[in-house]
Each structure stands twice: as structure tokens, then as C-alpha cells.
Amino acid sequence: MNHVPGHFIDNYLLYALPSDLAEGAFLDFSEFLLNEVTKRKVEYLILDYSAYQIMDKTEFLRCRSLVNKVELMGVKVINHGLNAGVVSVLVDLVDDFGGMQFTGSLSTALTLVGDNAKF
């Protein structure tokens, strides 16, 4: 499967999560992303959820499991780009969002990456 390349800059990798992936394709994408993170030796992964116009609990949980896997590898994950409609539904479906870092915009995410990011 071909994957849209992410943006790799110094110590961070910026990736847009593709929505509507079937289970197999998502696992394939997860594997690809984990390999990318290892290969590029990044400290931060910024995941962009703006492609999601709708998200159910299953979809959120598999995204979270991907985030957990990346974080297990010592990479900090910053999630951004969830739209208001998705959030409004998601809070009804999911009880715990603990352990995940969210930002409202890419600029905030990049600010969080901090001084290590060179633009």
C-alpha cells in the first residue's frame, strides 16, 4: 500500500491521519508510521485529524492505540485538527481522553514542539 508521505523536519514528523481506512489498511498504516518514526529518529509526531468529518468510538480507540504505540517508542504525540462537530459527538462516546495531548491548531502544535523545531 502506498502512503502519503509525512513532513519530516528536524526532530518532528507531521502526518495527516487518513480517515475511512479499513481495519487492515489502518494496521498497515500504523506499521508504516511506526517504521517512519524509528527510521527518522523523531522526538515529536504531530498527527492531523482534520480529514475526519465523522468519528465513532471504534475509530477513536484505534487512533488512540496508534498514539500509545508511538509513545511507547519514546516519541511525544501531539494531536490536532479535530473539528467541533467531531468533538461534540466524541465526548458522548468516549469517557477518557487522558494521556493524549490535543491542540487547536498546527501553529500551537509547532509551538509545543518548541525551540527544537526549526522553520
Add this chain to the structure above:
Amino acid sequence: MNYKNNETICNYKSAQLLDLFQISSKDIELIQSAGKELSEHLDEFIADFYVWLKDTEEFSIFFSDQQLLQQVKNIQKIYWAEFLEAKIDEKYVLSRETVGLTHARIGLSLSAYFVAVDHSLFIWIKRILGSKCESDLDAVCRAFTKLVHLDTMIVVEAFSFMTNKTISKQSQALMEMSTPVTEIWEDILMLPLVGIIDSKRSQDIMNSILSKISQTQARICILDISGVAVVDTAVANHLIKISKATRLMGCECNFSGISPAIAQTIVELGIDVGSIRTNSNLKDALNHAFVSQGVRISKG
């Protein structure tokens, strides 16, 4: 229901309305033929109607101004002239809708309208029965009744449309007033909450905060709950949910105005507010927001 320049409010076209009330071409002919004679006496009809109307409560409320009264009489004359002409097309439907919309706008109740229509029908039937009309008088009366009821239906549809529109406008205004999310500083939003928070209101609050966050990319949102009447488990859960939602949008939610009574209730109810940042007053919440955003305020 649509209401644009040439579209009617009620869902029916004129032909469908005629079908619905079973008004045949024969009925139309009967009305038109009786109408030729009756239209010559329109002024008398109007006079008779206003003699009756003068004794009603609505007259003093709506028609005390002589100039206005004359205008209404003229409009009514046109209305009945169209009726007696019995040319039922979209223009006819639109003219009846205007009556309904006007009644809704000025606040003339449907009950007053129904009584007035009933009396108008009574006057017409009396006149038909006393006319030199050669047609079957029963059939003419029946045709008149059907058309009057068709008119009434259009007026009621338009009246309801206008009333519903007003109600939805008011609900929207009320919703906006009950969730006044304001950007008080760059990256800082504030929402003072007053009154009772139920599921519907909490959803409205969440929607307006989320859309404001998405619009302004704010980083901190202060919800002042000092005006919230009761904080019980349900309200606390609503607030926790709002806080979670704002966090997903990258905005930290800070609750201010936690009174001793509210704090006591929350603890006694065993509500876990661990993930929520709280302050006893707005001053502290603002201070925290400014500090976290690196804003320093100093006196001149």
C-alpha cells in the same frame, strides 16, 4: 414550507387546494355567477360586517384608528372582490397568505379570525338566500362555504408559518443570550453561566464554545459558574463533558465561581473533578489565564 417571492407557504398548489376541498368548475361557476350580483353590494357587506365587528373586543384593540380602519376596509373589499371573482390561482393563494401573515404579525388571534370568517359567511349566505339568483341556492351556499374554508386553511397555514418563524427566531436569540461566549483577550474565551443547566443547554453551551474555539483558536476558556442555580451530579457531568470537549480542541477549560456551597456539594456527591481546573473566583481564573499566556498586567 418555503416562502420566497413567488412561492406559496402552504404545501399545496391552487389546483391541489381545489381538489382537497372538492371545489369543482361547477362550484366556481356558481360563485362567479352569484358574485356578479353580490359584488355590486360589496360596500353594504363591508358596512354590515363592521356594524357587527364594532361590538367585539378586537375592534377597540386593532381598529380604533380611523385611518387604519379605512385602509383595512379597502383591503377587505379587494379580498372579497377576489373571492367573488373566484379565479383560484397562485396569485389568489398568495393574497390569502398575506392575510395570515399580517394577522400573525399584528397579533390578531386565530380565534378572532375564525369568528370573523364565520360572521362573514353568515352575511353572505343571508344575502345569497335573499338574492334574485336563479341557480340552486343550496349549491351556491355550499360552493361559498367550500371556498371560504379553502381561504381559511391558507390563512391558518400562513399564520402558523409566521408564528413558527417567530418562535424559532426567539429560540435562537434565547440560545445566543444564554451562551454568550466572548473572546476577552487573545487566546482567552469567557462564558458566564447563569440559571439552570440542563442537557439541552449544556449541549448548546458546548456547541457555541467549540465553534468559538475553532473560530478563534483560543487556548483557554473560562466558564464562570457563580450564577448557576444548582450544581448537582448531572450539572457537574455536563461541565466535565464540556471541559473534555474543549481539551480535544486544544483549549484548557477553567471553571471559576466555585462557591463554598458548590464545592461542598461536589465533594459530598463524590464527583471526580480531578481533570478540571477550578478557581473560587473570576479574578483568580483570569490571573491564571493571563499568566499561562504570558500576559502581564500592570497598573499605570
